[in-house]
Amino acid sequence: MINMLQSSYPMLLQGLGQTLFYFIITLLTSSLLGVLVTYLYGFRRMRPLISFYISIVRGTPLLLQLIFIFFGLPYFGITLDRMTAALIGFTFNYTGYIAEILRGGIQSVPQDQKDVAFVLGFSKSYTFYRILLPLSVRNSFPSLSNEVLVLLKDTALIYALGLSELIKVSRTLANLYVSATPFIIVGLIYFTLSIIIEKVLKKIEKNMRKVTI
Amino acid sequence: MINMLQSSYPMLLQGLGQTLFYFIITLLTSSLLGVLVTYLYGFRRMRPLISFYISIVRGTPLLLQLIFIFFGLPYFGITLDRMTAALIGFTFNYTGYIAEILRGGIQSVPQDQKDVAFVLGFSKSYTFYRILLPLSVRNSFPSLSNEVLVLLKDTALIYALGLSELIKVSRTLANLYVSATPFIIVGLIYFTLSIIIEKVLKKIEKNMRKVTI
Amino acid sequence: MFKAENISKSYGDLKVLENMNFQVEKNEVLAIVGPSGVGKSTLLKCIVQLEKQDEGHFYLNETKVDEKNRIRIGLVFQSSSLFQHLNVMDNLLIAVKYHKLYEEKEAVKKAESYLREFGLSDKKSAYPSELSGGQKQRIAIIRALLLNPLVLCFDEPTSSLDGENKTLLIDIIRKIKKEQAVIVVSHDEDLIERVADKKVILG
Amino acid sequence: MFKAENISKSYGDLKVLENMNFQVEKNEVLAIVGPSGVGKSTLLKCIVQLEKQDEGHFYLNETKVDEKNRIRIGLVFQSSSLFQHLNVMDNLLIAVKYHKLYEEKEAVKKAESYLREFGLSDKKSAYPSELSGGQKQRIAIIRALLLNPLVLCFDEPTSSLDGENKTLLIDIIRKIKKEQAVIVVSHDEDLIERVADKKVILG
Amino acid sequence: NEDTFEALMEKGEIVVGLDDTFVPMGFRNQQGELVGFDVDLAKEIFDRIGITPKFQPIDWSLKESELNSGNIDLIFNGYTITDARKEKVNFSDPYMDNTQIIITMASSDIMSKEDLTGKVVSVQKESSAYDAVSGEEGVVENLKNGELITFDSNLDLFMDLEAGRSDAIVLDEVFARYVLLSKNIEEYRILEDNFGQEEYGIGFRKSDTTLLEKVNETLEEIRSDGTFDEIKKVYIND
Numbered sequence A, B: 001m002i003n004m005l006q007s008s009y010p011m012l013l014q015g016l017g018q019t020l021f022y023f024i025i026t027l028l029t030s031s032l033l034g035v036l037v038t039y040l041y042g043f044r045r046m047r048p049l050i051s052f053y054i055s056i057v058r059g060t061p062l063l064l065q066l067i068f069i070f071f072g073l074p075y076f077g078i079t080l081d082r083m084t085a086a087l088i089g090f091t092f093n094y095t096g097y098i099a100e101i102l103r104g105g106i107q108s109v110p111q112d113q114k115d116v117a118f119v120l121g122f123s124k125s126y127t128f129y130r131i132l133l134p135l136s137v138r139n140s141f142p143s144l145s146n147e148v149l150v151l152l153k154d155t156a157l158i159y160a161l162g163l164s165e166l167i168k169v170s171r172t173l174a175n176l177y178v179s180a181t182p183f184i185i186v187g188l189i190y191f192t193l194s195i196i197i198e199k200v201l202k203k204i205e206k207n208m209r210k211v212t213i
Numbered sequence C, D: 001m002f003k004a005e006n007i008s009k010s011y012g013d014l015k016v017l018e019n020m021n022f023q024v025e026k027n028e029v030l031a032i033v034g035p036s037g038v039g040k041s042t043l044l045k046c047i048v049q050l051e052k053q054d055e056g057h058f059y060l061n062e063t064k065v066d067e068k069n070r071i072r073i074g075l076v077f078q079s080s081s082l083f084q085h086l087n088v089m090d091n092l093l094i095a096v097k098y099h100k101l102y103e104e105k106e107a108v109k110k111a112e113s114y115l116r117e118f119g120l121s122d123k124k125s126a127y128p129s130e131l132s133g134g135q136k137q138r139i140a141i142i143r144a145l146l147l148n149p150l151v152l153c154f155d156e157p158t159s160s161l162d163g164e165n166k167t168l169l170i171d172i173i174r175k176i177k178k179e180q181a182v183i184v185v186s187h188d189e190d191l192i193e194r195v196a197d198k199k200v201i202l203g
Numbered sequence E: 001n002e003d004t005f006e007a008l009m010e011k012g013e014i015v016v017g018l019d020d021t022f023v024p025m026g027f028r029n030q031q032g033e034l035v036g037f038d039v040d041l042a043k044e045i046f047d048r049i050g051i052t053p054k055f056q057p058i059d060w061s062l063k064e065s066e067l068n069s070g071n072i073d074l075i076f077n078g079y080t081i082t083d084a085r086k087e088k089v090n091f092s093d094p095y096m097d098n099t100q101i102i103i104t105m106a107s108s109d110i111m112s113k114e115d116l117t118g119k120v121v122s123v124q125k126e127s128s129a130y131d132a133v134s135g136e137e138g139v140v141e142n143l144k145n146g147e148l149i150t151f152d153s154n155l156d157l158f159m160d161l162e163a164g165r166s167d168a169i170v171l172d173e174v175f176a177r178y179v180l181l182s183k184n185i186e187e188y189r190i191l192e193d194n195f196g197q198e199e200y201g202i203g204f205r206k207s208d209t210t211l212l213e214k215v216n217e218t219l220e221e222i223r224s225d226g227t228f229d230e231i232k233k234v235y236i237n238d
């Protein structure tokens, strides 16, 4: 195993870099857009459209979404390069899931908080940004954490677009060395990454919880 | 496409059956166990253990978990057949995610509800079952729905254990017909299934929401 | 019957209760009064063990109040907290059923009779979010009464009640005190005057 | 200044308000009284447009109350609802800042002076969950006062207040009514007697 | 680790591991039945040995794990003989040749291996094409960005080639010919150059030497009596 690590660490490092790249960019874009979609859900007229979008996102496998964007869109005259297609696909997907979680969080904000914001004359956007969103994030933090950690591992799906990341590297190595050890190595890398991310998330959660409800 | 459907529907039907089998069983087992784990989280002494379990579940890809259970456990003297290994793997994984979502839901139950239950002299289990769980499920329903719909598609991972379901069938057909159409067909099947599941979930959610907070 | 001995409690640096002592017997109503923020609700929370006092002990019939016998002490919270997901009747019965105090039928009958007394018969199947402030308060009071505790504590029980309902509550307190010790926290001087047998002044 | 014309409101089959009419001017305090559950809070919610009346209209300075001018009407809720995630100072300032009523510095000064008056200077950075019932109520009152509305409605403002704080509130109401119309809902007869210039009796 | 031949014969059943999406070696027909060159060949071999083959689809990436954990008894599915694999499994005598061919669109200006410099070349992941291309010195470094693109399946290669993102693809001749049957062959060009020949063999556990011998004997029989070519005719058109 040590031996294998020594000779294959450049590949692993590169895979790790790719994994982190898609993870971080998607996390940023889909958090921002997720918040935006949740905000727009507050407008009655936008709801059918958003519900439709969420149905598509949740109704089809992310893998097929990626494949459609990459291999299907060219038939409609839109040919994207691998990286762009992957980022668009992930953002499209995760935005939907995050928006749905935040919507749930907002629903469980007690009515009195919403009433007070209304009576104080806050605009929809100010109420959302200052009252609903912070309370919603607090309410749904464990679910959001789940999503973040799933995203880390979902980045593996970029293999379908010919991109290379940790899991793909492990498969290649497994094939090369005719051994399952690379899977164990990559499993440990994921685990370490996740533990770090989890620690950070727990810290954020705890800070938010200091202010008890 | 119609043609393809006609000649390959027995295979599709069988794939669909497999997908639904793993979906339904996992949904049942992991909901029940998820509730149990959430309940146990209420005991201070259980927390480190549960946190560790959640870290493992969220820290490693489900695919690797399945591979470990099927190929790794035999080294420890535990050899499972494919179906059992798949069901154990999915249940192990989804129980963790569901428990974490429910834990979040319970955290956002207002303190006064917990205080009243305490003063009325309810036992821990009664408080959990009659007060915390119902309110938590209500709070976190959209996140739970996300999880259910992701599970439907995650069942595709059983291919790693040599089992066959919708996505695998679509690959087989794609190779057979040298065409991407089977992916579209399977995408539509997933979409239809998801829409049905979503409708059911929305109905449940609405019924719960009738009782506004 | 019920005794507080040397009770002290702080929140961080803020000393809320300091070395409190009092006693209340069956057939007595003890009023606890004092300015807002002095620690009255905190004291009640300590009595039912919802908060742990830093020092001192409570005694119920000569035994220390602990996890086991605390359930014989009832408390009506200052902000009447009903279970959001249960309707009025379920809110009233959930605890009675759990403790199997009396048969289901009898429990329903008792609950209905109290509801009638307080003019709430038409709210049986309403949810808390559909009730007025005073209605919620009355339901919370009924829930506590149904449990027949040895000591019953009220925190501002008349804050949202009109004159008629207040008189009704006073009558009820006078009736139950024959069997139970009652502790009332209130700023309502009229209420205190009409029910209290003795007083503890905080602050 | 403020007028209610033919206001009716039902919840399903339950007729809560029926054809109500009243008027209140600057320099007047209108008391709305009536038994618990009669519709007082519902009326206030309609006034601030939190609930929509089924019939009738409210007028503020001869203009119908709508989305635009409703923000000139203030309301202190029956259960004082502070924002859970903000501390006392932020709860007080969030609306003032949003509406840019005065400069930040002046706002802080005003807030601090009210806090001092109500004996709450040490609670500036406390969160709502760390406050007593009466403390929350006073903060909610201050928040409404800081907004300087044309009409200010209070729903049971003294339900958790002790005598001293009540007197303080009465003094403040007497002071602000010079510039504002005030509507008070309360079961507290003493309060009504001391501040009300006119009365509407419901039920 | 022992020789399992006796035990297998006693049970009367042998588990053949294959990737059931690998056309034309092992795949499912419209009825969902397993067919293919390797499937028929396996049936013939074990028929003659007197043991029933049971076909178990597996995830191709995990084939050696499946074999060594005893879930399957052999790997039989266009399994290319390589030195690395030889360290982990025993191979039967090679039973078929395969070439790694290079395909471009007909309009492409790529005519030979040298023209691949600076171009985008794709192969299937974990395939012998991958091994062949990356094993040849001075090829991958000269591709665009110095990388060889890998896809999940060979079909993806064609899609990416048609979308214009890949300039050339390298894959099994056996499979490519099957695919081109259903496409307009005029639109594509198969280069003269290739990435070498390889041989398919059947993979066994190191310990299963008796089984290996038996299979090799039977394979030789099948070849010499012409049955081999009959089976081949059904699936592979040269």
Ligand SMILES: Nc1ncnc2c1ncn2[C@@H]1O[C@H](COP(=O)(O)OP(=O)(O)OP(=O)(O)O)[C@@H](O)[C@H]1O
Binding pocket: C011, C014, C016, C035, C036, C037, C038, C039, C040, C041, C042, C043, C078, D129, D130, D131, D132, D133, D134, D135, D160
């Ligand atoms: N969780 C807490 N953390 C910190 N301080 C607290 C907490 N709970 C209460 N306090 C403080 O303790 C003091 C006593 O609060 P308590 O609720 O007992 O007052 P009270 O006498 O019931 O007042 P009121 O008449 O207004 O209800 C108050 O100053 C309050 O700010």
Ligand SMILES: Nc1ncnc2c1ncn2[C@@H]1O[C@H](COP(=O)(O)OP(=O)(O)OP(=O)(O)O)[C@@H](O)[C@H]1O
Binding pocket: C129, C130, C131, C132, C133, C134, C135, C160, D011, D014, D016, D035, D036, D037, D038, D039, D040, D041, D042, D043, D078
């Ligand atoms: N959302 C609702 N759905 C149905 N009924 C409601 C709803 N809100 C209030 N009600 C009913 O309307 C009536 C008036 O309620 P309201 O809160 O206005 O009473 P109130 O006069 O303020 O009483 P209190 O003095 O107890 O606060 C009550 O009978 C109440 O049960």
Ligand SMILES: [Mg+2]
Binding pocket: C040, C041, C042, C078, C155, D132, D133, D134
């Ligand atoms: Mg109090």
Ligand SMILES: [Mg+2]
Binding pocket: C132, C133, C134, D040, D041, D042, D078, D155
């Ligand atoms: Mg009211």
